[in-house]
Amino acid sequence: MKKLNILILLFIIISLFAVMPVSAQGGDDGVSDDEVNAIARDLFCPVCENTPLDVCETQACKQWRELIRLKLSEGQTEAEIKQYFVDNYGARVLDEPPKEGFNLLVYFVPPAIILVGIIVLFRAFKEWQGDDQEEYEDSSEGSIEPKRASADDDYMAQFEEELKKKK
Amino acid sequence: MTEENTPENSVRKGMPLWIQITVWSVMIALLVVVFVGLQRAREGNVQAGAETANFDFTMPLFEGYDYEGAQEISLTDLRGKIVVLNFWATWCVPCQQEADELEEAWQHYKPDGEVIFVGVDYVDTEPEALAYLAEYGITYPNGPDMGTKISQAFRIQGVPETYFLDRNGVVQHVQLGPFSSTQQIIGIVDSLR
Incomplete structure (x- = not known):
């Protein structure tokens, strides 16, 4: 009976642990993985191109994440940590290049190209519209036949005249 | 007679000169950037003889x-x-x-x-x-x-x-x-x- 009571007690304790809320694991420093990943997802390790730091599984990226954890535990802000990575590994570690110098091209060239494209298309549509209108205006009054019809008439008249001459 | 595609018409209907110059300049600049990037990538590491x-x-x-x-x-x-x-x-x-x-x-x-x-x-x-x-x-x-x-x-x-x-x-x-x-x-x- 005593053994049964101990078993029941153990079962209750284990059950209590099982229903405890689960949160992202943190180290002894009190910094959770979520906090580390919130910064890591905006960084890219130069060794693993195109893979955000928070999902990269290489040894280098693991070390970087540990460094973020260390700096967070030291009380550094997100901006300070990102600046540390830029100073040490270059601006290419950022997911968005800083808006300065040559990088400005990234921000201005694509919108400029789209703008120019819109202007070109707008003008082209306007010209096509203008051409259609001119064709109708040039055709005979009251007729809805386009200009091609009048050109065909000229050709037919010339063709008939040539036939008459042959006869 | 049909309307001929005279030079006058082309100028009237074409894009303004400043837009043409801008578009061509941007295109050439982009091509240069791409070319330089590709050239650099193709070079590989620094070779023996480099200063x-x-x-x-x-x-x-x-x-x-x-x-x-x-x-x-x-x-x-x-x-x-x-x-x-x-x-x-x-x-x-x-x-x-x-x-x-x-x-x-x-x-x-x-x-x-x-x-x-x-x-x-x-x-x-x-x-x-x-x-x-x-x-x-x-x-x-x-x-x-x-x-x-x-x-x-x-x-x-x-x-x-x-x-x-x-x-x-x-x-x-x-x-x-x-x-x-x-x-x-x-x-x-x-x-x-």
């Missing part, structure tokens, strides 16, 4: 890994000496394989002071780097590649990579990948003396 005067650098050194008491090292200050420039990283397994050989070779040349070994730590974190240097007993000057500027200047393709510079700062030999033995390193350095 390092074109991409001189000053590198801070890890504490305890100074050069003649200075906490930074400049490539121009090393003119007159044979330089063995080794790119490495703690996460790089082949780097670990050659760590002992590099230190042995450094100890071989250290007394006469004519050859200097310099370690460039690529994309690493300082705590791990210091632990690595201590673990492998490395004593020659070592520092981080701040902003990956040195590795970009040498256009390294990976780690480890080692560049042997003669007394004039000209690259004489490039070792891609780890060394197989201490004698291999000594053989290359001796050929430059």
Whole structure:
């Protein structure tokens, strides 16, 4: 009976642990993985191109994440940590290049190209519209036949005249 | 008669000159950027015969890994000496394989002071780097590649990579990948003396 009571007690304790809320694991420093990943997802390790730091599984990226954890535990802000990575590994570690110098091209060239494209298309549509209108205006009054019809008439008249001459 | 496509009409209907100039300028500029980028990518790492005067650098050194008491090292200050420039990283397994050989070779040349070994730590974190240097007993000057500027200047393709510079700062030999033995390193350095 005593053994049964101990078993029941153990079962209750284990059950209590099982229903405890689960949160992202943190180290002894009190910094959770979520906090580390919130910064890591905006960084890219130069060794693993195109893979955000928070999902990269290489040894280098693991070390970087540990460094973020260390700096967070030291009380550094997100901006300070990102600046540390830029100073040490270059601006290419950022997911968005800083808006300065040559990088400005990234921000201005694509919108400029789209703008120019819109202007070109707008003008082209306007010209096509203008051409259609001119064709109708040039055709005979009251007729809805386009200009091609009048050109065909000229050709037919010339063709008939040539036939008459042959006869 | 149909309306002819006269030059007057073309000018009237065409894009304004300033737009044409702008569009062509942007297109040419983009092509130049792409061309330069591709050309650079195709070049690969710096080859033997390259003058390092074109991409001189000053590198801070890890504490305890100074050069003649200075906490930074400049490539121009090393003119007159044979330089063995080794790119490495703690996460790089082949780097670990050659760590002992590099230190042995450094100890071989250290007394006469004519050859200097310099370690460039690529994309690493300082705590791990210091632990690595201590673990492998490395004593020659070592520092981080701040902003990956040195590795970009040498256009390294990976780690480890080692560049042997003669007394004039000209690259004489490039070792891609780890060394197989201490004698291999000594053989290359001796050929430059």
